[in-house]
Amino acid sequence: MLLERLSIIEARYVDYSNNPFDSDIAHDLRVSIRELRGLLNFIKPIIGEETYDTMNAPLREAAQVFGPIRELDVLTEFTEEVALEQPDLSEYFYDAFNLLGKERRKEMRRTFNVTNVELVKDALTITKETLEELELDKDFDWDKYVAKRLEKKNDKLQKAYEEVDLEDYETVHDIRKDAKKNRYAAKYYKNITSIKTKPYKKAAEAIQDEFGEVTDAHVNYDLLTDFADQVEDKDVRELFYQIRDIAQEKIIVIE
Template identity: 25%
Template sequence: MVETLVLVRHAKAQKRVEGLDDIDRKLTLAGRRSFETTATQAFSYFAKTDRKDMQIWTSPARRARQTAKIVGRVLKIEYGSIHDSIYADTPDQLVEELKQAEGCVIVVGHNPVLQDILTTLSGNEHAFGKAAVAVLGNIEPDFSHADLLWFAQGPESSRWKVLTKLEDVTVAAGMRIANNYQAMLDNPYDEEALHQYRISLRSARSLLAFIEPYQKLKQNRNIEHLLKRLQDDTSDLREYDMLCKTIAKQEAKLVLESMEKFGSPTGSNAFPRLAEAAKRQRDEERLRYSNRMAKASTRKLVEEASDELINTEWRSDVEIEGISREDIRDRFETMRRKYLKILAHTDFEDHEETHILRKRAKRLRYISKELSSLLGADHARMTSDMKAVQDQLGDICDARNNQRIVNKLLPKHGKAALRQEATAFLGTQRAAEKLAVAELKNMEDKLKAAPSAPQPEQQSEM
C-alpha cells in the first residue's frame, strides 16, 4: 500500500466565468509563477530522498495538470497519470485507489477532496490553500489515520499578480515604440506620428525610472541609454514643429484681437517672413531626421530597446518574492514627494532647473497613466492635480525654446523685415513666459498642500 502520501492543491487558477467549463480553467500567470518560484522550498522535504518510487497522480482539470507538470519538473520525475477520482465531489473513490497503490504517491487536485483526506488522516483541521503541500506517512491500512510529516502553505499569488501586471506594461511599452517607429517611417511628414513616437519613448523612460529598484540594473541602464539616444534624435524637429505651431497660434490670437477691436482681421499674417523661415528650417530638419530614422543603425536601436522592454529581467529577490501593491504605491509616493521637494526649491527663472522639473512632472503623469490599476484612484487624482503645473512648466519651456530658436534663425535670415517680425514675436514669448511663471508660483502652494493618498486595504484573491 501507499507508504507516503503527498497532497498538492493546484495553484491559483482563472475565475469561473460563463462559457468556460470548470475543467478547462487554467492557472493564472501569477498562480503559475508563484508556484514555480516557491515549489522547490515546498518540496524540500524530499531533497535527499530517493525518488524512484515516486509517482504523480493528477486530476483531469487543466489547472491541476499544469500544477502537476511543475511538481514533476521540481522533483525531476515523470509527469504522472490522470485520475478522474481526484476531480470527484467526494474522496471515497480516490481513497480506494490509493489503498491499492505502492510507494510514494503525489496527488495533485482540488478541495474539498484533498482537504477532507488531510483532515481525516491527520485528525486536525488544516487550512489547505492553493498550491499547499502536505506530506503524510505511517498511514493506517484503512486510511483512518496518518502522521503529518510536512506541511507547506501555498504562496500568496497577489505579489506575482502585481509583477505580472508590471510585465504587461513593459511589454506594451516595447511594442508601442516599435509600432510608432514604423508609423513614423510610413508617414515622415505627419506631425502626430512624431508626437506619438516621442510619447512612447518618454513613457517607456518613465517606466524604467519607476521599476529601477526591481529590475536588473544593467538592463535598466542599457534600455535607458538606448531610449535617450532615440529621443534626443527627435528634439530638434520637435522644437521646430512647436515654433511653427506657436507662430500660427500667435497670428490667430492677433486676428481675434483685431476682430474684437476693429471688426476686421487686420492682424492676420503678422509674422509671414518668420513663419516662412521657421517652416523652411523645419522642413530641412524633417528631411535630415527622416533619413536618420530610415538608417539600419536606427532601426537596430529601436529593435533592441523594444526587445529589452518586452523581455524585462527582474532582480532575483523580486523573482522570488514578487511585488505587492503597497510596494508600488510606496514607490510612487516616494517619487511624488521628491518631485514636490524639488518643486519647492526650483528657481523658475533658471532654464535648466525648470526643464528638469518639467521632466519629473511628465514622468509622474506617464507612470500614473500606465499603472493606474495598481495605484488606485487617489493617486490618479493627485497626478491630475499636477497636470496644470506640468502644463505651465511646458508653456515656460516652450516659450524659452522658441526664443532660442528664433535668435538662432536670425543670422541665417537676417533681413530687416524679418528682424522686425522676430523682435515682435520674441516679445510675445517673453510675455508668455512671464505669465506662465507667475501662474505657476500661484499654483505651487496648492500642490504642496495636497495630502498623501490613503493606502487602500489589500484586495484578497479568490
C-alpha cells in the same frame, strides 16, 4: 505592459515614416518613447542600473533624433497664434512661415539619414530583446512597491515645485521631466497596486502643464533668436525679433 508600450513606439515610428509632415504624429512618437523610459525609470531599483541603462540610453538617443522637429513644431504653433492674434503686426508672416517650413523639412530629412534610421531601429531592437529576457518576480510585493515609490516620488516632486525659482529655467525643466515620469507611472502601473493612483497622476499633470508653458516659452525665445540672427531679409528678421519679444513677455508673465 512594457512590451505593449514598446509595440506602440514601433507602430508610431511606422506612422512617422509614412507621414513625417504631421506634427501630431511626430509628437506622439516622442511621447511614446518618453513614456517607456519613464516606466523603466520607475522600476530601475528592481531591474538594476545596468539593465536600465541598456534600454534607456539608446531610447534617449532615439528620442533626441526627433527633438528638433518637435521644437520647430512648437515654434510654428506659437507663430500661428501670434499671426492670428496680431495679423497687422507684419506683412511678412508668409515669408516667416515659409522659412519655418523649409527648416522643418531639412530637419525631417535629417531624421531619415542612414545613421539616424539605424540608431532608432537598433534602440527598438535592443529594448525588445532586453525586455523579453527580463525576469520579474511574480511573488514580489508589487502592490507595496508601487504605492511606496509613487508616494516618495510625489513628495519629492511637490517639494521641488514649492521651492523652485521660476527664473531658474534648467531646474524648472528638470522638475517638468520628473512630473512626466510620475504621471506615466501613476497611469500605467495602476493595475498592479491597490492604492488610488489618480491623485498622483493629477498632481503630476498640473505641474507638467504649468511648467510646460515656461519651457515652451524659453525654447521659442531661443529658436526665434537663432532664426532672426540667420535671416538675411531685414523685414523677416524684424518680424522674428518681434515674435521673440512676445515670447519674452510670455516668460515674464508666467514667472
